[in-house]
Structure formats: C-alpha cells, structure tokens
Amino acid sequence: MSQVVKGELGQRLDHYLSRITPFGFAGAALLAQDGEVVLNKGYGLANRAEGIPNTAQTVFSTGSISKQFTAAAIMKLEMQGKLHTGDPLTKFFPGVPADKANITLHHLLTHTAGIINYSGEDFVMADKEETVLKILAAPLRFSPGEEYAYSNAGYSLLAAIIEQVAQQPYEQFLHTQLLAPAGLHCTGYRLPDWSATNVAHWYNGRNDFGTPLEKPYPSWNLLGNGDILSTTEDMFRWHQALLGNDILSEAVKEKMYTPEQQEYAYGWRVVETEHGRCIQHNGASSYGSSALFRRWIDANVVLVLFCNTDYMGEVLIRTLQEPLEALIFGEDVPLPPPLPAAPPCPLETFAGEFVLPEGDTIHVSLENDSLHLMPSSQAGINWLLSLSEAETAVYNQSFQQTQTVMAAALAGDTEPLFNSLARREARTSGVLRTWQELVEEVQPTEIKVLGIRPSLYLEDACEAITKFTGPEESGWFVSIWRDGQNVGVLLTELTSDNIFTAVAQPVTIDTLVTYHLSYAQPRQFQIVSESSSIRELISEQNIPARKV
Template structure:
C-alpha cells in the first residue's frame, strides 16, 4: 500500500510539473508572438530551467527576400555576446602557460608599446582606458575597404593615442579591448582566431553550427543563416546594413574585425555552451570562478564584468551573461546559477526587444507587470490629430522642438534638427509606447489644454524627461 501511494504521489507530482511547464510554455510563447506582431521581435528563443527546455522556437523571417522562417536551427550573429568566447580563448592559453593575466599587452603587441601599462586583465575586464575603435575608425576608415584586426593595430600604432584613464582605475566598456585579445590569441597560438575557436571550443563542445563569419568580407552560402535587418528611415521596410540608407553602413567597413563580435550560432549550440560552463565540464571550477569574479578598481569600486561576461553577483544572487547589437542583430544570453535558468534570445532585427522581466515573472508565477503593452487599433484620423511641431519649454542654446508625424498606425518622433525615426504605437487614445531595442521604456503622452493647445510629454522610467506644446 505504501509503495502504491508513493507511486501515485510521484505520478501526481509529475503531472503537476508537466502542467506547469506547459502553462509556462504557452505564456512565454504568447509574449514573443505578441511582440513579433507589434514589430518588436524577430528571431529565435530558448528558455530552460533546471535542465529542461521550456520554450525553443523561432518567430518571423530569417530572410525577408526568400521568406525563410526563423526556427530553432537558424544561425545568428552574436554581436557582443561573442566576447565570452574570446575571453575563453585567453583562459585556455593561460592554462597552457602561454600568458599571464598580469602581462602587459606590449609583450605580445610591441607595436602598441606606448600602452605598456595596460595588462591582459585590463582588456578582459574593460579597465584599460583604451580608445574606442568603432568611434575613431568610423571617422577615419576608408569606406571602400574592409578593415581587419591588423588594421586596427596599425591605426593606433600610427596615432599613438593617449589612454582615456589610468589602467585599472575605472571600468569603461570598450570594443577595442577584445579586438586586441583576439590578436594576442592569434600570435600566441600561431592560428587564425576563427580556427582557434573552432578547434579548441566549438568542436570539443559539438557546437556544430557555431563559427566566425565575416559576411561582408568573405560572403558564402550557409544553410539556415539569418540576415540582420534595420528599418529604412521613415518606413517599416526592413533593409540590411549593406544598404547605405540603413544608417549602419559602417559595419561593412569593419566586417573583418574579430574578437569583439562575428561569432555566429544557434540557440541550441549556445545552450550546450552554457550547460558546459555551469557544470564545469569544459573549464575547471577555478577557471570559471576567475572568469565570473567581481573585482575592484584601484579606488575600490566593484567591477560587475568578468572575462567576457556581465555579472550580477552578491548575497543570494549569481547570474552571468551578455547582450549585444551589431549589423542588424540584437542578442541576449544569460544564466542564473541559483535558479539554474537559461535565457537565450537571438534576433535578426536591430530594434528587437528583450522581455527579460516578463520571462522571470512567468517562470516564477508572479504577477505580470507588462514591459511591452499590447497595441490597440485607432483610426488614422485619431492618430493624425497628434502630428505637428511641439515647441519645448527649454530656452537654452541648442534646444530642439519635437516633431511628430504619422506612419501606418504609428507615430514617428524626431526633432527639428535630428532624425531619430523612433516609432511609437498606441496603448490608449492618448499614450504611445516606443519601439526600442532591449527593454528601454519610452512613452509619448498627449494632454489637451483648456486654451486648445496640445501638450506632449516624453516619459522614460516613469519620469517626464522632456515636454512641448503645439499651439492650436
């Protein structure tokens, strides 16, 4: 009798757990389906908890021309989520005794000897004070050529820029750090960076759909590869960064640069990677602990960035991961060690949202506080009544008036001097939510005034950050 009751109890528990997972899957799927329908999501998702995959699905097109669909097998550019693999390559070389984290980078990159105070650890944790190559080369790079890591090194070897701050004194995210790390890997291993990652990381972990891909420099036909998209200005037409009207054409001129981006992968392969990290089956426990250690600047401020990982660490919390945006792709990879929860979101749409808080609320069965409201349908005439120029109350030099136009059921925000091309959709007759990358909340609120004027307020984080008046 006891055995029968125990089996019955286990069966009931299994059915309850199955029901919970099924309910969570439906809720999560509903969130992403709604976001996709509202132009806020286009990509693939994998969400897992305690070793069980709860949602693994694609939404929208991987290729707008062929209408190929995003699936769990679609391959995406990881953007800055690539940095964790660059950092791991350094860890592997450290394991072999080929470098030390305290080594000055001038030991391996003598051309940059004027930065002799910068160490490998500074590059890994973004405490180097190096200038940002994306900003510097955007203004100086020949747009007819595609730059590589060697070009970045030559660029700074000629300029001999001074550091932005004393190494170790501050933390400032800088892509140049990881470009130099990739070059150090090449020089110490004697292998191309792409080949090193393939041989030492991707192949051993059976990440069969993960590789570095310079899609502009060396284009080739790859099955299931996604194309990254942005909106053409003033339109809902999606275009790739190859097209100058995208505003992102610079990504083409630095497509040969690796270390900071350019790893491509699927949600399934990334899950293999996270599983290996959390279980210490690829890196040792001590190596992983060093990668995810919260260190301090020379002034004692915590650095919540390890080796290629953003960190959330403290009493009763430990999460690691990264996000990224590049070449029409937006990515998020995060793992909560205490909850054993993995969230992988890979998108081939520049303005894609990451509903991370809603995901957590679903999995923890807590009340939903909607990050992204559902769009309501309003007549075009109702929306068009808000168009026009709103003069700001700011009288300081350089203050800009706000410009509101209408486009296909949305309001478009610009200023009279700058083209922001921000799209807002209606969530009520007087309030509109912005379509922005990640989960940055932005709202437009309109209020009729007694004298017939119309007041516009721009809200972010629940606070009014600017306002304007349109005269009647």
C-alpha cells in the same frame, strides 16, 4: 533541436512572444529550466522579401556576446601555460607607447585599460597589423586600471594576442579548442558551412541590411569583439559546457566570473539579482540585430534571445529584457489582445495624416503587416499614450524644462541642469561626467528634444530623450523627471528618431489597439468610418484625430 514549447513556463513565454510579434518582435528564444529546454522557437521573419520565417534553427548574430568566447580563449591559453592575464602588452607587441606599457590582459578583459572603444566600422576591411597600430596609437581615455570604459578595440587586441600565442587564426583556435569540443557546430564567422542554414537578415526599420556573410566579414574592426554567428541551441550547449570542467577548469572559471568595475568580469557581466547570481552579456548593432544571453546560475534558468530587427530605433532586446524576466519568475505582464485571423478592415485604409484638435499630426503608415503611428510633436505622443489632463500637464512641463536646461548646457551653461537635480550635492559630479562624455564623443552643435515618455528606468517618472548632433556623430541624452526635478540621467544609443512611434493593429471593425513593447501597455482607439473610409481615431481620453 526542433521547435520546443513545453510545460507551463514554456507556454507562458511562447504566449507572450507570439502576442507581441504583430507589434514589432522578430527573432528566436530559448529558455531552459533545471537543465531542460522548455522553449526553443522562432518568431517573425528571417527574410521579409522572401517570407522566410525565423525558426529554432535560424542563425543569428551574437553581437558582443562574442566577447565571452574571446575571454574563454584567453583563459584556455592560460590553462595551457602559454600566457597569463597579468601579462603586459609589451610581451606581445613591439613598440608599445609608454602610456600603454602597463596595460595587462586583465585590463583588456575587464574594460579598464583606458583604450579607445572602436578602431573602425564593423564591415570596413582592416588587417590585423593596421588595426593593432591604430589602437595603440590612439590616446588613452584614462590611466590603466583607474576607471571602466567599454572597449571593443580592447577585445580586438585580445584576438590578435590569441593568434600570436596560439600560432593559428583566431577562429580556428576557437573552433578546435572551445566550440567543437563543446558540440557547437553552428557557431563562428566563416568556418561553419552556412550554405544549408537560414541566416537571419538584419532590419533597421524598413532597411534590409542582409546578412554579415554578404559583407567584408569578419574585419579586424570586428574580430574578437562581436558578431559571431550562432543558434539558440548552440548557445545553450555552450552554457552546459561551461557548467562542467572539460573545456575550462573550475579555477579558471572562478577567475573569469569575478567581476571588477561596473560588474564586468572577463567577457561577462556578473550581477547579483533577486533570483541569485546572473552571468550575462548582450549585444547589438546599428544594423538592427541584437542578442541577450542570461544565465541565472542559482535559479538554474537560462535565456537565449536573438532579434533580427530594431524597435523604432531602439535595441529590441533592451525593451524585452525586463518583461521576459518578470514572466520567467512568475509575474504578469500586460499583453496586447489576440488578433483575428484576418484584419477586420484593410490596413492600407488607415495610411495617411491624422490631425489632432490643436493641429498636431499623427502620420500613419503600413509597414511589415502592421500600422505605424508616428507623432509629430509632444501633443501627439500624449495622445498616443492616452494621458489624462494632469499627466499631460506634467509631460508638457517636463518637455519645457528639458528644452531649457539642455539648450543652456549646449551653450556652455550647465548651471540650469545642475539646479534641476534632485539631491544636487550628491549627483552633480556624476551628471557632469555623463554630460562631458557626450560632449567629448559628439562635439554637439545642435539640439532637439524628441519627446517625453514613461520612464523605462524609474517608476512614477517620465523621461525626456534629447538628441545632440555634431559634425560627424549624434548622441542621445536621457533626462528622468519626477515632481519637477531631474532624478536621473544617462546616455543611450538609437538608430533612428522614431522611438515614439506606436505599432497598431485593428482587432475589430471599430477598435484599433496600439502596443508599445517598451511600456507594455495596450491602448485602444475607436475607429470612426464612413463609406468604408477611415474618418477618425478617438483616444481613450475621447480626443479625436481626424484623417485629412
């Protein structure tokens, strides 16, 4: 399928994605409505060094969307009478430890088995037997069936079971039983002939991680749980195949789409939205790739989104999911202004340090044909957001509150954190579980409040991002504040601490515009020049930043 931009809806999404590309988006998107593809197009670069663009045919990583292929393979084997989702691990592996003897395929499929999340690094070679033994030897996080905890390792066990029952390699079974019959010719790990395809490079900031084909791939740390390669068109073909009964029966699909804890079914999240039932999954990697597959069954709308770069340390698809849904279903999203064909002034003239009146700095760098404005402190974040005096006071207060309660929690005193909670009695146990999860994973010894920004989760609120660093791991704790009280907490994953960096482009000789994809709010700054040199940038609140 060649590039498609069709109808009012296709043009609407294309307009948005084209506008945000100079501000940090790179990837490809497919949108179908009532069975017709109205958008299938690539944006940005697949290979920055060689200037190769992303197109409708570019190959991307599906990330953890791969899990639904593994789930489909298990269901295919159940259709064939070769296994059942109620089968225990002891049926497939000898010497299963007693605490794991009652784990079933159903537990693995729904992330309720209690086993570890990761068995090792994605691109570090590990054989099947070694990986299975490592997973089975690790202590359980909880008794099977009692709780939900996402587990990549659980899907690696499922892949090993598929190989044992099918008596053929995992990818070969997927190809012969699922992918080829569904018409997917550009989907897999190593079986497709990738030589004539454009496989997108992965980018984390400036770092080019190449493609997975250049790495030990797929390792058994990855097989069955992530990073199958595909195209937007192939994923749409898979959606169409799942609508019929040739690949999987209606009864099997009903079972596969029945959600358990945390709305997780077999390889899919199944959620009820204001637009009806949505069957979905996403995927992401610390190397910069991410993917989103959303199937609004009742509305008959399908979105496939691939990204081959991160966004200031955040997963790019997460910043785009909400605005894309809004656009698809008729809402408006603020856009950056159109850019001139050529920059009105050389971008390199902006590079350097800018100093705010109280001495805080904004570091400006030129990256990937755009300007990156990195604040050194909360004062710099406030300036980039063009906050009013009242808003600045709220953000600064929230910063201090976060610093106080998080430092106390690190020292072993969680009482200040609990005292800050709105609806303390109802929320204390949940917040404690979130905090304990961070402590268990990271074993933190250091803390740094990175900053405060508008909340991505609650309206009329701001959120603090706090980084906790341990001997080997780091974790990020999000505290959401409203009216001086903590109204929400969650854990997030970042690939860098640059999340408050704003991407900017000059739109005229005297106007610079920033647009942060997470907030979807363009901000204008006056450019003050002298003899072709940039002297100052002045915010919408008339606060200057002087270049030094």
